[in-house]
Amino acid sequence: MFTQHKAEHIYIHIPFCIRKCRYCDFHSIPHDCALEERYVRAVLNETALRKNQIGRVTTIFFGGGTPSILAPVLLTEIMHVLKQSCEIDADAEITVEANPATMHAEKSETLKTAGFNRISIGVQSVHARELATLGRMHDWNDVMETCALVRSAGFSNLSLDLMYGLPGQSVESWLHSLEHVIALNPDHISAYELTPERETPLFGQLSSGAVALPSEEAVAEMYTLADELLANNRYEHYEISNYAQPARRCRHNMAYWQRKSYIGLGAAAHSFDGHYRSANTDDIIQYMERIEQGGVPVIETIELTSLQALQETVFLGLRTADGIARSAFEPVIWQEIEKALQDDTLQGLAEITPDRLRLTSRGWLVSNQVIASILSGIEKLPHGR
Numbered sequence: 001m002f003t004q005h006k007a008e009h010i011y012i013h014i015p016f017c018i019r020k021c022r023y024c025d026f027h028s029i030p031h032d033c034a035l036e037e038r039y040v041r042a043v044l045n046e047t048a049l050r051k052n053q054i055g056r057v058t059t060i061f062f063g064g065g066t067p068s069i070l071a072p073v074l075l076t077e078i079m080h081v082l083k084q085s086c087e088i089d090a091d092a093e094i095t096v097e098a099n100p101a102t103m104h105a106e107k108s109e110t111l112k113t114a115g116f117n118r119i120s121i122g123v124q125s126v127h128a129r130e131l132a133t134l135g136r137m138h139d140w141n142d143v144m145e146t147c148a149l150v151r152s153a154g155f156s157n158l159s160l161d162l163m164y165g166l167p168g169q170s171v172e173s174w175l176h177s178l179e180h181v182i183a184l185n186p187d188h189i190s191a192y193e194l195t196p197e198r199e200t201p202l203f204g205q206l207s208s209g210a211v212a213l214p215s216e217e218a219v220a221e222m223y224t225l226a227d228e229l230l231a232n233n234r235y236e237h238y239e240i241s242n243y244a245q246p247a248r249r250c251r252h253n254m255a256y257w258q259r260k261s262y263i264g265l266g267a268a269a270h271s272f273d274g275h276y277r278s279a280n281t282d283d284i285i286q287y288m289e290r291i292e293q294g295g296v297p298v299i300e301t302i303e304l305t306s307l308q309a310l311q312e313t314v315f316l317g318l319r320t321a322d323g324i325a326r327s328a329f330e331p332v333i334w335q336e337i338e339k340a341l342q343d344d345t346l347q348g349l350a351e352i353t354p355d356r357l358r359l360t361s362r363g364w365l366v367s368n369q370v371i372a373s374i375l376s377g378i379e380k381l382p383h384g385r
């Protein structure tokens with residue numbers, strides 16, 4: 001027995017960027033003014049087509065790609081159509097991702113007027129050399145200017161993204177980036193470890209030895225440094241890669257980790273209704289053509305088995321500081337988890353209370369291994385569909 005839920009969370013994928021960063025394997029193409037209008041029409045048509053899958057909306061997230069590269073009039077139009085066609089909570093969190101190289105005063109004000117109330121800016125590093133290795137288009141001055149612009153436009157909820165484990169990065173240069181970002185007093189900071197993806201130019205450079213990653217020990221030290229420094233500055237470490245000032249957790253991302261229903265609109269967007277996961281085509285031209293011909297852009301739908309749902313609950317829930325409630329598990333599964341946690345290798349990495357299971361900060365550093373150990377016992381139990 002399962003329940004399909006109407007989505008309370010909307011993700012909109014904007015697949016355009018100024019140019020491709022050297023480490024990027026997200027679905028994005030160089031910005032094309034002729035294509036952006038046609039793409040937005042397709043997203044608006046998809047919204048109308050799938051309106052009945054949307055419930056009362058509590059978060060909206062424009063991600064990419066670089067949503068801030070779109071003409072402000074188009075971002076405003078999408079927001080207008082969403083407000084017309086969906087019931088949106090008065091205090092809904094409405095985020096737009098922005099690249100500092102694409103922002104200016106008028107755009108910041110237009111976004112605020114359109115209804116966005118949270119802005120997430122990709123900083124990655126404050127060092128020109130590290131930014132050049134990543135192929136980013138901005139520098140630290142652009143970041144400072146953009147933060148000042150969006151604050152003066154009235155954005156009271158600002159998030160900044162950083163990356164560590166970069167080629168040529170040292171623990172000292174990471175500390176420098178953290179200190180500069182903290183000095184801007186953002187409400188939220190994401191700190192992602194670089195994962196070099198095959199098929200990216202950066203992967204090629206690493207393979208050829210042209211650049212090198214820091215050692216595993218240095219990367220672990222960077223993680224611990226962020227954990228301690230941000231805690232000392234009143235940022236709660238509420239998810240493996242995310243830190244927030246009080247009441248500033250990203251509500252949209254929390255919904256993903258808590259397996260709430262969401263709908264993804266646009267090329268390469270994914271949706272989840274509590275039981276089925278589905279994906280839109282990631283081919284931008286095919287996406288637009290399908291919609292223009294009156295079709296749907298969904299190319300894959302997977303019905304989760306009860307074991308897959310359980311694996312997701314563990315994998316996603318243990319990313320968060322809240323962990324997972326005991327009530328999410330059958331008693332026999334909770335017993336299996338308690339048994340797994342008695343293993344010597346897991347001491348200090350996970351904690352179990354009478355009603356919750358969570359990983360420690362040290363456990364997050366090796367979360368894949370800890371989660372695999374917890375899941376291995378569970379997976380041996382009999383599971384229904």
Ligand code: SF4
Binds near residue numbers: 018
């Ligand atoms: S701005 Fe983001 S999505 Fe665009 S190319 Fe760079 S990393 Fe990829």
